[in-house]
Amino acid sequence: MKKCLMALAVLGCAGGAGAQVAGTGAGEVTSSSVTLFGVVDLAVAYGHGSENNLSRLVSGANTVSRLGFRGVEDLGGGLGAGFWLESGLNVDDGTGSGSNTNNQPSGATSSGALTFGRRATASLMGTWGEIRLGRDYVATFRNRDQTDPFTTNGVGASLPYAISIIGVTETRASNMIGYFLPAAALGGFFGEAQYYMGENTSGSDGNGWQARLGYANKVWGVAGAYGLTKYAQTATTGDNKAWNIGGHWNFGWANLMAGWFEDEVERTSTLKGTGYILGAVIPIRVDQLKISYSSYKTDDVGDPRTQKLAVGYVYNLSKRTAAYGTYAHVQNHGSAAVGLNGSLTGPGKNSDGFDLGLKHSF
Template structure:
């Protein structure tokens, strides 16, 4: 009898513990028919991630009591047009690129995010691979969310290298959500080199982002620094959004440095709801100031429409055009264009989330 009672007590405790935890499988499959036109060559292909980045992920949270929780997040890029995964970077340096020197496609890696966290009323401590603070303003205040042919030229031409979007080996802190609209994060990431090598500091860096959101208004600024023996990198930006109801106005300004080279750019755009869908439009540019020679610059405009068939399924179309000056040769959707020439691109696709 006593053994039966003990067994029931153990089962009850296990049931209580499991009720306080959750694990979720999630993902996005986004297929894109892509056309690119350039002065040298054109390209037609089936790609992915024209509206949202295709991904497969697992996340879970455990309630630790007293307002504390522990969680994990593992998220991998998926190239659903050919079944491969996407490359990652292990040390915030060129030597850490998973595809460097390898033939064929990349296997599945949790390159988008791989973190474990501890959170409470004091905020969140997050460890692992994640977005850098200096990237958030670029994507949040881009009407195209830095996906597809409409992606802001600030990101397409950016000079800051490996840590422009994500960092590995990071230790991050996020402010709690109850600060009257203020939000922010700090992140320190490591290149993990030995102390007795000339490039011992390569890949070490930090970023900080602070913002304020209240009602229709949202504004944020971000600053960062990454060490490299070939020339340190800084990536800095401010961005904002105002929701007028009939439309959202968005903007971002960027100033960067990589060694002796400087980069400056910006975007202005908007989102206009139309029935079950949304019109997206943006004008962006990026200019590189090099120590010797001309200063390449690229201007871009993009126009798109998203039709939501349900909360999980959407059809979309985006057209974009870039013009290059002073030695730039940026092109769209895999096309090749000559120096100081233009390029155009078209995306037609379907996105399904789960």
């Protein structure tokens, strides 16, 4: 058990190192399998703002609660076919999380029934890489996620993700055709390209493309990404553009990570947002100390700008079960009024919050 826990700590510390390679193709297939997997994560969450406070039970403050099925079939000669169906769960109330059918606000589905909104893909893969069809993460999200010690979850989630001006396709897109470079054939280089469709009878709302290219080895890695989703131009909407770059360096005693993010909505009066994150995951025996400092601002009226400091600790009870706690503090400037964990705070006022939770993976 002790050896398993030590291995878990090493893998967790490599969250930036190994994670930077996430999003590569599956590569050569030599066996067939079907797997049931999931995470059940619940936390007591508290938020304090200048106008009100809120206490509640939340799902997925450390790792998103989920239920999934994945499988691969060996077709011979290194060629394989695979599927991945993954549903988000709101474990605090027993409902399933929502999805989006057309990459537009009109396609949002409410939470309640079980949907495979986190991922629903079919793949063909081999030594040449992977072709993936369906609903999946967009390329620009991977840098938001993999440079954040808190993996964009809970009260500690980085501001370039939590308050980004990019809309429906900030995290995932539906109706996607994607290609991924092979996982282990290019000497550490990895990449992906995606095209997705809004599937309208006329117009291009919800159509878009994204790409990411990077390099990683056992010590350091870096990746850059760009994405465009098209929408009709109005006073509040327009084409969404995002580009970012993220990197990590694993010193052994700590895995440091950083990212820079630029977002743009080409409405009749273009809105731009920029942000960054500096973070670290520090192994303490079999546990993890997580620290991040992030910032995000836009050129909207009132010059809104927010900074966040987040500190968390993950106590691994076994290789599948962990208790955790996270504290975060935000400073708002100008017209910014970001409140943590559902609290309300006034423009230019501060907010605090914490999560105390338990996670079990299977």
